[in-house]
Amino acid sequence: MNAFTRSGRRMIRLFRNPKVDQLLKIYHRAGGAMRQAAFDNLGLHHTHWRIVDPENLTTYTSLDLQTPWQLELAAKAPPALLKKRSLHLLDATWHFHSIDLSTYKALFERVARTTPLAKFVIIARTPFCAYRLGQAGIGAIQANSSAFEDDRAWxxxxxxxxxxxxxxxxxxxxxxxxxxxxxxxxxxxxxxxxxxxxxxxxxxxxxxxxxxxxxxxxxxxxxxxxxxxxxxxxxxxxxxxxxxxxxxxxxxxxxxxxxxxxxxxxxxxxxxxxxxxxxxxxxxxxxxxxxxxxxxxxxxxxxxxxxSPEFVRREAMKLLQIERRDVMESINGIRGDVFGPTARTLDFEAFRGIKFRRAPVLDFWQALEQAVG
Missing domain, CATH: 3.40.50.2000 (Glycogen Phosphorylase B;)
Structure with a gap:
């Protein structure tokens, strides 16, 4: 059953916020204050985000499993996602061990049709989460977001x-x-x-x-x-x-x-x-x-x-470096698939501290529009 059957529509409505259409209309017609109000009405006050690479457009945002606003907006085919190839990493804030994935599958299928140049990939907490998502046909890599922690701050x-x-x-x-x-x-x-x-x-x-x-x-x-x-x-x-x-x-x-x-x-x-x-x-x-x-x-x-505290920190850093290496290999592999073999290889510094710096969702959307030109 695809996303456009009656049952498929009903599944998508489990996520769909009825204000998404209103948000896009206001966003494209209004100035800064009204745009911010539109995002606030959706409950999209702040998120963790970064434009990781504006050239081979790669973004990072945190994904609330109950309100995947990135996918909801992408399903409406906003112009910012139709102009050039892009990769969007969605960092799940919770695990997928027991979540019914049928709704996510339907939403991902719809997004693939409406914004074919945009690739969305979920960063999953555990290998089992990544496996479940992959079995459902949802793009995913496995990583613990703590890999992005700025160890220098501690x-x-x-x-x-x-x-x-x-x-x-x-x-x-x-x-x-x-x-x-x-x-x-x-x-x-x-x-x-x-x-x-x-x-x-x-x-x-x-x-x-x-x-x-x-x-x-x-x-x-x-x-x-x-x-x-x-x-x-x-x-x-x-x-x-x-x-x-x-x-x-x-x-x-x-x-x-x-x-x-x-x-x-x-x-x-x-x-x-x-x-x-x-x-x-x-x-x-x-x-x-x-x-x-x-x-x-x-x-x-x-x-x-x-x-000794030095020993505790040293052992943690060893494991952290392994996690960082693995997640960067996965991200760069996907970038190669999306942008081709000439895509610049990203290193960890592009992601350092990314998870823990919150900023308004509106700022992210405006930065995305600026990146696509």
Whole structure:
């Protein structure tokens, strides 16, 4: 069954935002303020994006699995995607292990018809994700987006007190049930970091009842007002804990896990889906059962190993370099298919830090139009 059967249309509507047509009309008729309003109405405020190569037009954007706006817009055949060959890398924010791919397949088929010069490829979290997408006829490569992490932004710091770390463990994760903070309850003290503006003081208060000895860093270290921590701040916070934690069962790519390793902190983790384990070394990461007692025991084991932060970072960098090499080979291979053998070979520097710099979607669309001329 193709994308234009009645059933196919119904599948596409699972994704289709009814404002897409309105967005394109406003975008091509209106000035800057109205254009921004049109994108805002679609909920497209910010995304991770970059024009990686304007010559052999290659773009990167993050892909929200529930709202694949790039594909929705491409299906409308906007002029920016009809003028020249282009490659668009869609970095999935979640895994595809259990998602019904029929809707994606229908949408990809439609895009291939409406914008034949534009090639869309999903960056999938795990080999199984890439396999499933490939079996469905959807272009995909396998990579963990943490491969694009700028390792230079993370440093090994001394504990703020100048002595031993004050906290048994640090957990950098949003305050959500599926992050499994409850698995830390057996620890005597925890340092919680939650890099998300939506984590307001009322939510923190609710969590505090269950973790009376924890430091909720984003509020407690700023007089109760939410504070965002940059890489340097987080490196210092990581130095104040013996061990880092990664306790969710399912994730996208969980960049906080790799960031901890780059700052020299070993990780206690549980079995998981999503790809973060690609950067774990047997000495610097410990898998435990998903119970508070097992997490506590795991923290003790890693603490007693007395690993030097330099060793932890060095082993993470070895695995990171392998991941970067593999993903660049895949990307350049696809570029060869799209643009021909004369396409410039890209190196990692074209992608360094790409995942973690958010910018307005409208800025991306305008940059895309400028790149095609």
């Amino acid at each position: 440093s090994i710091e001394e504990p703020p007190s100048g002595g031993a770390p004050r906290y048994e463990a640090i957990y950098n994760a949003r305050l959500l049930d599926w992050k499994n903070h409850h698995l830390t309850k057996a620890l005597k003290n925890q340092l919680f970091v939650y890099e998300h503006p939506g984590q307001d003081s009322d939510l923190v208060h609710g969590f505090r009842k269950d973790f009376p000895n924890a430091c909720f860093a984003n509020h407690d270290l700023n007089d109760g007002i939410y504070r965002y921590f940059d890489e340097k701040d987080l490196s210092r916070l990581l130095a104040d804990a013996h061990v880092s934690l990664a306790l969710s069962f399912k994730e996208g790519f969980m960049r906080a896990s790799l960031q901890s390793l780059l700052a020299g902190k070993p990780v206690v983790t549980v079995e998981n889906i999503g790809g973060r384990s690609r950067f774990y070394h047997d000495d610097t990461a410990l898998f435990v059962a998903p119970t508070p007692e097992a997490v506590k025991a795991g923290v003790h084991v890693l603490k007693e190993r007395r690993l």
